[in-house]
Amino acid sequence: MAFEIDRVRGAYPALAEGYVHFDGAAGTLVAGPVSDAIAATLRAAVGNRTTVFAPGRRAGEIVAAARAAVADLVGAAPEGVVFGSSATALTYTVSRALSATWRPGDEVVVSRLDHDANVRPWVQAAERVGAVVRWAEFDPETGALPTEAFDRVIGPRTRLVAVTAASNAIGTRPDVATIAALARAAGALSYVDGVHATAHLPTDVVALGADFYVTSAYKWSGPHLAACVAAPSTWDSLRPDKLVPSPDAVPERFEFGTLSFELLAGVTAAVDHLAGLDATAAGTRRERVLASMSAAHAYTGDLFARLTDGLRAIDGVTLLPAPKGGCPTVSFRVAGEAAERTATRLGDRDICVFAGDYYAYEYFRRTGGPAVRASLYHYNTADDVERLLAALSS
Ligand SMILES: Cc1ncc(COP(=O)(O)O)c(C=O)c1O
Known part of the structure; x- marks a missing residue:
């Protein structure tokens, strides 16, 4: 299993624009071979x-x-x-x-x-x-x-x-x-x-x-x-x-x-493209997809632990509870600040997060209304996570 993040990121031309994307749950960037x-x-x-x-x-x-x-x-x-x-x-x-x-x-x-x-x-x-x-x-x-x-x-x-x-x-x-x-x-x-x-x-x-x-x-x-x-x-x-x-x-x-x-x-x-995320994967496309998605899952899992640990350590940030072993998506709120405001503040620094209920309508009706969502995808990096944490801490 191999996950070469630089090679993976190289397949997404839109990353060259320099935004930090924590909005994959709303839609990921398109891989270059797809637009081709x-x-x-x-x-x-x-x-x-x-x-x-x-x-x-x-x-x-x-x-x-x-x-x-x-x-x-x-x-x-x-x-x-x-x-x-x-x-x-x-x-x-x-x-x-x-x-x-x-x-x-x-x-x-x-x-x-x-x-x-x-x-x-x-x-x-x-x-x-x-x-x-x-x-x-x-x-x-x-x-x-x-x-x-x-x-x-x-x-x-x-x-x-x-x-x-x-x-x-x-x-x-x-x-x-x-x-x-x-x-x-x-x-x-x-x-x-x-x-x-x-x-x-x-x-x-x-x-x-x-x-x-x-x-x-x-x-x-x-x-x-x-x-x-x-x-x-x-x-x-x-x-x-x-x-x-x-x-x-x-x-x-x-x-x-x-x-x-x-x-x-x-x-x-x-x-x-997904089948090729793990450069060492071999076999049928189905086998390569399974190996590649496992590699991507392991990669984002480590990054997600870093993200959630970092969020928990910031004063005034509260994570909405989620069981372990889920997908690398977290919702949180900043004390004293509307979710929309937090997302706008991050957006001003080119960090893309969603705010609102993201159509998880019944869930948010029962958990106190809008929150901010940071969702990882396999093109995110530790540097992305640090940028988000630093922006929230400031
Ligand atoms: C979990 C989940 N289900 C369904 C949808 C709706 O998908 P679509 O935009 O293809 O209708 C979304 C879109 O955000 C979603 O996140």
């Missing part, structure tokens, strides 16, 4: 998908390559990868298709730790059909979202359990495999928000036992495009509203209108 692939696709003769002329075949090849790439990233079947404009849009699509089979009195489980993108689509779908929403509560003292919180509310009428693989506010990683198993034992499906987690961890959707897993490429060095992954047979069991002449086969049945071929080329380039 997008530009090359836009410059090339790429038609709409068809097999009867070469530029049309090229479009089909771009889509197939992107499905294979996402499949390698998360350990899925390429035929189970559905693309959409965002995780939010995809979750709405799936919630509409799934809830068409729900009946009044059926139950849906959502958590108060999740980003609202994995809450509201389910709550609104439930309300439309008269299904009951049951809430899995996190522990505000520890920031954990324990399995028991789901065990308590999953029952014989549960149709869907929505849970995050990692909190975008405090990094907590619930035990998704056990929660998905609880859902399955109750005859329910699980929908896992992997938007935050995929950026930081090796992902294996089969080991997670997730029926659906959604991820957004702009959180892992790619373009603004998302994918939802499920077994082809799971997709095949659902019938979304769609145009009559558009393909009825899976996964195309869930992709509406013409896909963005240039962004899909960027998605493939992003996965290839």
Whole structure:
């Protein structure tokens, strides 16, 4: 396992602008090969998908390559990868298709730790059909979202359990495999928000036992495009509203209108880039992705310990509680200063942090409102951490 930070940083042209980026949870910088692939696709003769002329075949090849790439990233079947404009849009699509089979009195489980993108689509779908929403509560003292919180509310009428693989506010990683198993034992499906987690961890959707897993490429060095992954047979069991002449086969049945071929080329380039983070990784792209994501995780883990230790040592800075072993994302508040003001103060020094609720709406409603978020990505350095700590101390 090798993580050569200078080589890794060299792959992100935007780092040359000199900003210190602790805003990866809101969207990372794009890797150079990604923007190259997008530009090359836009410059090339790429038609709409068809097999009867070469530029049309090229479009089909771009889509197939992107499905294979996402499949390698998360350990899925390429035929189970559905693309959409965002995780939010995809979750709405799936919630509409799934809830068409729900009946009044059926139950849906959502958590108060999740980003609202994995809450509201389910709550609104439930309300439309008269299904009951049951809430899995996190522990505000520890920031954990324990399995028991789901065990308590999953029952014989549960149709869907929505849970995050990692909190975008405090990094907590619930035990998704056990929660998905609880859902399955109750005859329910699980929908896992992997938007935050995929950026930081090796992902294996089969080991997670997730029926659906959604991820957004702009959180892992790619373009603004998302994918939802499920077994082809799971997709095949659902019938979304769609145009009559558009393909009825899976996964195309869930992709509406013409896909963005240039962004899909960027998605493939992003996965290839991630696979190369560990220069010593060998084997298939899937194997290299797993090795590289492990190396990146170890690298940011050490940096994160430095960041959180440093934050704790600053007078007046309070960290929102989070269990150990999460993703490298922390939320904090500075005594006597609004979160927005802290973030502006840091922004004035070219240090990029987010302030607010970052759409972890239910979580912040229960934990005292807005905070500041510093999220590490694998291009951050010890020097970045020192700059943030020094700016906060001053
Ligand atoms: C954990 C999590 N889930 C979902 C989303 C929504 O993703 P998208 O912007 O692709 O809809 C975000 C975006 O910040 C997120 O952090």
